[in-house]
Amino acid sequence: MLLVGPRHFTRTSLRVPETDEGGWLAIEATGISGVEVMTWKGTSRTVRYPLVPGHEVVGRIAADPTGSFGIPIGTRVVVESSIRCGSCHRCAAGLSSCSGRRPTNAYGQVPSTEPPGLWGGLAEYLYLDPSARVHPVSDSTPAAVGAFTHALAAGFSWAVEVPQLEPGQSVLILGPGPRGLAALIAAKSAGAGWVGITGLGHDEARLKLAADLGADLTVNVETDDLGTAVGNALGTRPDVIVDVTSNDSEVVLTALDLVRPGGTVVLASTKGTNAISQLFSDIIVVKELCLRGAFGASSASYHWAARQVGVDGRLDELVSHEFPLDEADRAIQATAGILGHDDLISVAVTL
Numbered sequence: 001m002l003l004v005g006p007r008h009f010t011r012t013s014l015r016v017p018e019t020d021e022g023g024w025l026a027i028e029a030t031g032i033s034g035v036e037v038m039t040w041k042g043t044s045r046t047v048r049y050p051l052v053p054g055h056e057v058v059g060r061i062a063a064d065p066t067g068s069f070g071i072p073i074g075t076r077v078v079v080e081s082s083i084r085c086g087s088c089h090r091c092a093a094g095l096s097s098c099s100g101r102r103p104t105n106a107y108g109q110v111p112s113t114e115p116p117g118l119w120g121g122l123a124e125y126l127y128l129d130p131s132a133r134v135h136p137v138s139d140s141t142p143a144a145v146g147a148f149t150h151a152l153a154a155g156f157s158w159a160v161e162v163p164q165l166e167p168g169q170s171v172l173i174l175g176p177g178p179r180g181l182a183a184l185i186a187a188k189s190a191g192a193g194w195v196g197i198t199g200l201g202h203d204e205a206r207l208k209l210a211a212d213l214g215a216d217l218t219v220n221v222e223t224d225d226l227g228t229a230v231g232n233a234l235g236t237r238p239d240v241i242v243d244v245t246s247n248d249s250e251v252v253l254t255a256l257d258l259v260r261p262g263g264t265v266v267l268a269s270t271k272g273t274n275a276i277s278q279l280f281s282d283i284i285v286v287k288e289l290c291l292r293g294a295f296g297a298s299s300a301s302y303h304w305a306a307r308q309v310g311v312d313g314r315l316d317e318l319v320s321h322e323f324p325l326d327e328a329d330r331a332i333q334a335t336a337g338i339l340g341h342d343d344l345i346s347v348a349v350t351l
Contacts, residue, residue: 001122001328002112004050006042009329014117016125023064023128025079029143030121031056031150031319032347033178034246035108037336040329043272046103048111053328054121054349055081055108056150058143061134062125069134076141077134078149078306082106082296084131096296100131122328122349135302138310144319144348145309148178151346152305152315153297155182158268160190161301162294163240167191170234172258174198174251175244175269176206178346181213181318183242183268188214189308194234198226202341209317209345227258242266249274261287268294320345 002012016024036053038044058078061071071077084091085100098105101114107126110119118127128134137146158179159171171187173180176199187195196217197210207218217233219226230238237260245251249271259265284291297305309315320343323331328349333339335347 001052001325002050003040003053007040007329011326014112014123016118017116019063019065019116019127021066021068022130022132023069024062025057025059025077025126025128026062027057027059027121027124027126027351028076029058029147029348029350030054031144031147031178032331032335032349033151034335036332039108040332041336046109048103050113051109051111052118052120052123053108054123055106056147057107057121057126058137058146058149059126061128064128068130069128069132071134071136076137076139076146078137078146078302079107079126079128080133080135080297080299080302081108081150083129084133086131096298122325124325124351133299133302135306137306141309142316142319144322144350145315147348148182148315148318148346149302149305149309150297151178151182152185152308153301154179154268155184156186156301156304157297158244158266158294159183159187159240159242161298162266162292163242163264163290165190165192165240168193169239170194170236171240171242172196172198172230172238173242173244174255175246176203176210176218177244177246178318179268180242180244181206181210181345183244184210184213184215185308185312194238196230196233196238202337205320205341205343206345212317213314226254230258236260238263240264240266242268244269247271247274249276252276253279256283256287256289256291259287259289262289263287264290264292266292266294318345319348321347322350323347325349325351
């Protein structure tokens with residue numbers, strides 16, 4: 001499914017050529033996230049059309065002519081979203097946003113004008129760049145749940161790795177989307193002593209699932225005062241706050257206000273052109289806060305997540321909607337809430 005411009009998919013056939021380097025993946029499922037929504041809407045400043053969207057891919061190794069991936073043909077794997085060239089300044093610094101290919105060296109973002117054109121998950125095959133990193137996933141895991149490995153890896157990076165979470169610490173997650181729920185699972189698995197999560201009125205299904213997944217507090221911020229709810233439940237301020245809300249820049253002020261002195265705020269979502277108004281940086285100085293930006297997931301997080309989806313049966317509940325490939329536009333609309341929010345957890349396109 002080729003996205004030739006904003007909101008305009010066309011069903012297209014592209015050749016799958018033999019390759020002397022890299023390989024091919026036979027796609028089984030692709031998770032749909034806010035990245036695909038922005039790409040479809042045309043609100044991402046880095047997108048160049050035409051392209052095949054989809055960066056949360058799971059499938060089976062179909063070709064590896066040089067054996068560079070070291071995995072038998074037919075093995076089910078997840079492919080890390082970011083492609084790291086290993087030589088640019090960003091890769092050298094250990095960042096996930098490689099600058100080795102423009103506009104973005106990541107699956108679902110490379111234009112289809114770059115051969116062989118199949119750089120996204122909304123297709124039958126995905127080209128495996130020689131620098132691609134893959135992680136085996138259990139055959140017993142449903143393909144759509146396997147695609148959730150990507151969100152789970154991000155949740156582990158953002159809630160555990162980036163803030164260097166210690167056992168017994170408290171975590172407040174702002175936003176109950178797939179990555180917010182993944183951050184909840186990761187924080188609990190790492191020994192967090194208390195985890196709370198917030199949402200809006202239409203997030204009822206997600207907040208209920210969060211409680212089932214072990215959240216110590218769920219808060220509808222449209223009806224309840226967040227500071228009061230956290231204070232009553234925790235008795236103090238959280239050690240770590242992770243922001244995974246979409247486009248809401250003002251929530252950053254909430255995070256800085258609620259976190260404990262000396263605590264950590266992880267900003268793990270983009271706000272587009274929405275500026276933060278009335279931000280007085282003294283609060284960061286006086287409270288001696290650690291403010292961290294987080295983008296993407298580490299290979300270590302993918303390794304953890306790929307194992308986790310094979311042993312945690314609760315993850316089956318995290319994919320609420322599945323669509324066939326030729327309904328990719330409806331899958332994106334569902335993710336965006338255009339088709340309604342009832343029982344929406346996360347969305348996958350399956351083949």
